[in-house]
Amino acid sequence: MANKEFFMMPDEAKDFIQITLERRLLIAIGRKYFDDKPAQIMNMPLTQSDFQRYDEIWIGDKKIELPHPQMIIRQPLIYGFMVFVLPKIYNQILYSSALGIKYSWVDENNQTIVNQHAKNLFLRVQSDLAKLLFSPIAVKNVYSDNILIVKNIGYTIGVKEWVTNGGELMQEGVKNNRFLLPT
Amino acid sequence: MSGVNTIRMAINGVWGEYHHPVTITGVGEYWIQYFTTDFAGNIEAEKITQFTIADTIQIVQAPPVVNIVPPANPPNTPPFEARDDFPPDLHDERVYFHSPLVSPPNTLPFETADDFPPDLHDENVYFHSPQIDRTDEDIKRIPRIILDEELPFVQAVPPLNENSTLNIIETLRELDAPQIIPSATIISLVTTTTPLNGVLVTLATLGVITAGAGALTMSANAIAKKKEQEAEKAQALADLQAQQALQAQTSIANWAENQAMQAQAGQAVVIGVTQSQANKNHWAAYADWQQKVAEVEFVKDVKNFVSDVLSDVQATSFYQNLLGIASISRLAIALIMLIFTLNGSTITELYTKVISNSLPNTLCDNLFDMTDVGSQSECMGGPQPAGGRNTGSPSGNPSVTRVPNPWGTRGGPLHRNVIDARIQTLENMGYERVGGGTGWREIKIPTVGGFLSFRRPDIVMRAPDGSLYYENVGRGNLNGTPIAREVRALDDLERALGIRPVFTPYNFFFSGVGLQNGE
Numbered sequence: 001m002a003n004k005e006f007f008m009m010p011d012e013a014k015d016f017i018q019i020t021l022e023r024r025l026l027i028a029i030g031r032k033y034f035d036d037k038p039a040q041i042m043n044m045p046l047t048q049s050d051f052q053r054y055d056e057i058w059i060g061d062k063k064i065e066l067p068h069p070q071m072i073i074r075q076p077l078i079y080g081f082m083v084f085v086l087p088k089i090y091n092q093i094l095y096s097s098a099l100g101i102k103y104s105w106v107d108e109n110n111q112t113i114v115n116q117h118a119k120n121l122f123l124r125v126q127s128d129l130a131k132l133l134f135s136p137i138a139v140k141n142v143y144s145d146n147i148l149i150v151k152n153i154g155y156t157i158g159v160k161e162w163v164t165n166g167g168e169l170m171q172e173g174v175k176n177n178r179f180l181l182p183t
Numbered sequence: 184m185s186g187v188n189t190i191r192m193a194i195n196g197v198w199g200e201y202h203h204p205v206t207i208t209g210v211g212e213y214w215i216q217y218f219t220t221d222f223a224g225n226i227e228a229e230k231i232t233q234f235t236i237a238d239t240i241q242i243v244q245a246p247p248v249v250n251i252v253p254p255a256n257p258p259n260t261p262p263f264e265a266r267d268d269f270p271p272d273l274h275d276e277r278v279y280f281h282s283p284l285v286s287p288p289n290t291l292p293f294e295t296a297d298d299f300p301p302d303l304h305d306e307n308v309y310f311h312s313p314q315i316d317r318t319d320e321d322i323k324r325i326p327r328i329i330l331d332e333e334l335p336f337v338q339a340v341p342p343l344n345e346n347s348t349l350n351i352i353e354t355l356r357e358l359d360a361p362q363i364i365p366s367a368t369i370i371s372l373v374t375t376t377t378p379l380n381g382v383l384v385t386l387a388t389l390g391v392i393t394a395g396a397g398a399l400t401m402s403a404n405a406i407a408k409k410k411e412q413e414a415e416k417a418q419a420l421a422d423l424q425a426q427q428a429l430q431a432q433t434s435i436a437n438w439a440e441n442q443a444m445q446a447q448a449g450q451a452v453v454i455g456v457t458q459s460q461a462n463k464n465h466w467a468a469y470a471d472w473q474q475k476v477a478e479v480e481f482v483k484d485v486k487n488f489v490s491d492v493l494s495d496v497q498a499t500s501f502y503q504n505l506l507g508i509a510s511i512s513r514l515a516i517a518l519i520m521l522i523f524t525l526n527g528s529t530i531t532e533l534y535t536k537v538i539s540n541s542l543p544n545t546l547c548d549n550l551f552d553m554t555d556v557g558s559q560s561e562c563m564g565g566p567q568p569a570g571g572r573n574t575g576s577p578s579g580n581p582s583v584t585r586v587p588n589p590w591g592t593r594g595g596p597l598h599r600n601v602i603d604a605r606i607q608t609l610e611n612m613g614y615e616r617v618g619g620g621t622g623w624r625e626i627k628i629p630t631v632g633g634f635l636s637f638r639r640p641d642i643v644m645r646a647p648d649g650s651l652y653y654e655n656v657g658r659g660n661l662n663g664t665p666i667a668r669e670v671r672a673l674d675d676l677e678r679a680l681g682i683r684p685v686f687t688p689y690n691f692f693f694s695g696v697g698l699q700n701g702e
Contacts, residue, residue: 002624003618003624003625003626003627005627033615033645033649034615034645034647066196067193067195067196067214067216068214068216068231068233071195071196071212071214074212075622076622076623077621077622077623078622083624098624098626100618100624101624102621102622102623102624105621105622106593106596106599110596139629139631140631141631141632141678141679143678143681144631144632144678146631146632147631148629148631148632148636150629150636153629171628171629172651173643173650173651173653173680174628174629174679174680174681175680175681175682176678176679176680176681177628177629177631177679
C-alpha cells in the first residue's frame, strides 16, 4: 500500500498527468463520485473540462487487456491501477491531491502477495511526481494550535504562489488542520 | 458475402472464441463483452452485459452452548422506535452502543431459522426489528438469551511431551532450588529419554561427568510440601473441570428443551454464531499461525543457541553448576543441551527459562524495572526480534509474546472481513468509497498533537450529501465500546477531523451479540 498526499494546482496536475500518460504509455479512466459510468479518457491531450468532469483519474498500464472501466474501479487491486485524486478549489481553499495504490494482498494461506508490475509502475510515476514537489510542510491544528512538521507531504511552485496570494491549503474532510508553507 | 463468421466474447476481460453456450457457476460479478464479425470482415460494435451470481451457502452448525432464562424485566422499547429513524445518524455512537440496556427488544432479530445466516448487507437485520404488538404475557414467554462467557486469551505454545525435559526443568525450577539440583537426576533423564545416550555413557566413562548427588542434596521437607501443594491444585482443577462439564451439560439440556418447547409452540429458534465461537475461530487461526512460525524458527534457534553457549561465559558457568561439573567443556554442554531439545521443546524456551532462573530475582521478578534493559530483555526471552514493526511476517524468537500486529498494517482476517462488509453495507446505502478496504489505498491524516503523528482510518466513504464519512473497525469491549488503543485512535482523529469517527467492534460484528442482547 502506498499513498502520497501533496498539494498541486489543477493546471499543474493536468500537465503532469498528460506527460505521464505519454511518457509511460499509460491509459486513464475518469471517475466522478456518484456516477456509475466511469469511462476511459480517449481524447488527448487532456483538457480542462476533463478535470471539471471527473474527481479521480485512474491510471494503469496500456498493455493489460482491459475489462469494463467500472470493473477496474471496483477491483483496482487486480488490474494494478493507481488513483490520482484531482485537486479542487473551493472558497479560496486548495484541497490536497493524492496518488495512491494498493499493490499487495493476503491470500487464503495468509501469504502476502505483491503485484510487482503495479508496484514498479507506481514507483516510477511517484518518482516523476517527486521531482516537482518541495517539502517539508507544516500542519497546524486550529483547535489546539499545535504544529507538526511533515516531510512526506509536498507542494509545487504553483502552490507556493497560491499561498503567497492569500490562498489556504486543506485536506478534504479534515476541518481542524491547516497546512502552512515555510516562509 | 454475408452471415456471421466468428463471435468473440470475454468473461471478466478474458477473451476467446464463442462456439457453444457457456455455463457460469461461480459466485461473483460477471461482465460479458461480445461482438461478431461477418464474412465481409465487418466488425460489430462491442456490447456488454453484466450479471451477478449470488452466494448461496448452506451452513450446518452444531447448537451453540447458551443459557436460556426468562427475561428479568419485560422489554419495553425496540432498538429503533420507528422507521423514521432510518437512516441512522452514523456519527451518533448511541446508534451502535446504547440501545435499550436493561430490556431486550420485544422481537427477536431473526424471526425464522431461514434467516440464518443473516444477510449482513440487509439494513433490516441491523436497524429494523419488526414491530409486533404483544401483550406482557407474551413478552414474558420470550426467552432471553445469555451467551456463555468470552474465552480467555490462551497463549499458544508448541506442544510438549509429558515427560519432556522442559517440564522437569520447570518443576525443578519451581522448587526454588536450582543450585542444588542433583546432577544424577539430570543425567538419568538424559540417558533414559534420548537416543543419543551413548554419547553420555562415553563421557561418563571418561570421567568427565561425575554424579554429584552426594554433594548437592535437596531438602526432603521441601519436596513433601511441594507434593502436597500439587495434590491440592490437582484436586481443585478436577473439581473445576467437573463443575464446568456439569454446567455445559445443563446448558445443552436447557437449550434442547427450550428448542423443543419452541418448536412445539410453532416459534422460531434463534441459531447464531456465538461470541465465543467467533473468538474461538479467531484464536484458533492465530494459534495455527504461531505454530507455523515456531516450526520455521526452530532451526534458527538451534544455531543461535549453540553459538550463545560457546560464547557466553555466564551461561557456561551456570550449566556447569547445573550439572554439578566444574570441568566440563562448553562443547560438551552444548551437546548435552542439544539432546535436551530432542525431547520436544525448543532450545530457546529451555535457554530462556534456565537463564532467567540464574539471574537475580529482583530483575526478573520486576519486568518494569527500566534500570537494566539488557537484563530485562534476557528475562523476557533474549533480544527482541529484528525488523520493523508490523512487517506482516514477524521473525525472531518465537517465545517472545510481544508481537504488535502479526497480520500487518491492515489487521487480521476478521478485521479485514468486517471492514469489507461494512463498506459493502455503506455502498448499498448510497455511499461511495474513497479509501480503505481490500484493494484500496488508505487515507493518511496528520494528527497534530496526538498519540501518533498520523492515523489511517479504516474506512473513508463519501456520503450522498458529499461529505466524507470516517469509520474505524477495531477490538471492542464486551459492551461494544472500543478498547483503550482504539479510543486513542478515535481521539486523535477527532482532534483533526472535528468529528468523531464511527467505531465498529469487529469481535462482535458477525455474531451480533450486542444487538441480540440489546446492549
